[in-house]
Amino acid sequence: MPDVFVADDDKQKSENSNQKAESNQKVRVGEKVVMRPRDERDYSEVLRNTPTTTNPLAAFVVRPKNLKFETQDSEEKILLLLRKHPITNVPWMIWAGIALLAPLGLSIVPLFSFMPERFQFITVVFWYVLVLGFILEQFLNWYFNVYVITDERILDFDFYSLIYKRVSEMRLDKIEDVTFEMSGVVRNIFNFGTVFIQSAGEAREFEFEDTPLPQKVVKLLNELQMEEQQEAIEGRVR
Amino acid sequence: MELIELLPIDPAWLWLGLKLVYLFGVGLYVVFAIVVYRQAVMMLAALNGALELPIKLVALTHLGIAVLMFLLVVVVL
Numbered sequence: 374m375p376d377v378f379v380a381d382d383d384k385q386k387s388e389n390s391n392q393k394a395e396s397n398q399k400v401r402v403g404e405k406v407v408m409r410p411r412d413e414r415d416y417s418e419v420l421r422n423t424p425t426t427t428n429p430l431a432a433f434v435v436r437p438k439n440l441k442f443e444t445q446d447s448e449e450k451i452l453l454l455l456r457k458h459p460i461t462n463v464p465w466m467i468w469a470g471i472a473l474l475a476p477l478g479l480s481i482v483p484l485f486s487f488m489p490e491r492f493q494f495i496t497v498v499f500w501y502v503l504v505l506g507f508i509l510e511q512f513l514n515w516y517f518n519v520y521v522i523t524d525e526r527i528l529d530f531d532f533y534s535l536i537y538k539r540v541s542e543m544r545l546d547k548i549e550d551v552t553f554e555m556s557g558v559v560r561n562i563f564n565f566g567t568v569f570i571q572s573a574g575e576a577r578e579f580e581f582e583d584t585p586l587p588q589k590v591v592k593l594l595n596e597l598q599m600e601e602q603q604e605a606i607e608g609r610v611r
Numbered sequence: 612m613e614l615i616e617l618l619p620i621d622p623a624w625l626w627l628g629l630k631l632v633y634l635f636g637v638g639l640y641v642v643f644a645i646v647v648y649r650q651a652v653m654m655l656a657a658l659n660g661a662l663e664l665p666i667k668l669v670a671l672t673h674l675g676i677a678v679l680m681f682l683l684v685v686v687v688l
Contacts, residue, residue: 429661440660489626491687495633502640502680509647509673516662517654530658536650538657 413452413524416600419593420452430516432456433585442521442528444540453593455520457583458565465511472504520581522593527570529579543579546601547572551594553587570594630688637681644677 413436414421423435434440434454445451476497479485485493514532521528527548531539548570555566560583568581568590584590651670655663 442658443656495684495687502676513651517658532654
């Protein structure tokens with residue numbers, strides 16, 4: 374006689390493992406039992422398929438290590454760090470290169486020949502110091518003007534001048550519309566563009582300017598929005 | 612240089628005036644270098660990552676170079 378209970382045993386085992394997995398996802402908060410949030414790699418194809426990098430000068434960094442910002446919550450995870458594509462630095466680099474070579478032109482066009490030699494020497498040295506300051510300022514502006522996507526919100530860090538800082542943020546559940554734009558030959562060749570994020574709040578639109586892989590950014594934001602909606606339905610807590 | 616000797620003022624006073632202009636300009640640059648250092652510190656407080664120490668060192672070095680420049684102007688000119 375065939376053993377008709379084998380299938381039920383397998384079915385029982387799989388049900389038990391599902392229940393165990395589900396119970397691992399549950400946590401008691403007061404008198405309620407709610408679901409834990411899922412790991413970001415479970416619901417995001419972008420985070421699963423994009424390799425991480427340890428390059429500190431990268432412009433598209435998935436799950437950056439050793440990175441913190443001042444308003445970050447203790448349990449908040451940074452999922453993506455974005456900067457302007459490095460190619461956007463080329464114009465000022467070209468100007469800096471020209472400026473560094475400019476003193477060589479004094480041998481052809483002696484602009485300061487009316488000055489004593491000590492003044493000419495100081496002028497050239499001061500010129501190089503000015504160029505160094507320009508390069509440092511441009512680098513700091515590129516390095517620190519970043520866009521951050523966490524598992525709870527998106528942030529835009531802007532340092533407009535030497536002493537003016539502005540940090541804008543938008544919660545993921547406030548995002549209404551996400552689009553991106555890649556216009557021009559250079560942007561299409563190097564695959565960078567601007568991501569526009571629309572919300573209903575006071576900060577109506579965010580612009581992630583000249584970021585690499587804007588299509589992946591849009592996809593990630595859509596995945597995070599769906600996960601936020603799922604969390605709200607299932608009553609998951611952080 | 613010959614044109615300068617034709618001027619009605621003593622060239623020594625002219626170069627002293629120019630030295631004061633240079634001192635003022637480099638002095639302003641020292642203030643700028645201090646602000647750049649403060650900017651770097653403020654930015655690192657807002658968002659710190661792997662390059663925290665190198666950026667602080669570069670900003671401090673830039674400030675040191677600016678101060679040395681000022682001293683160079685005082686001594687050389």
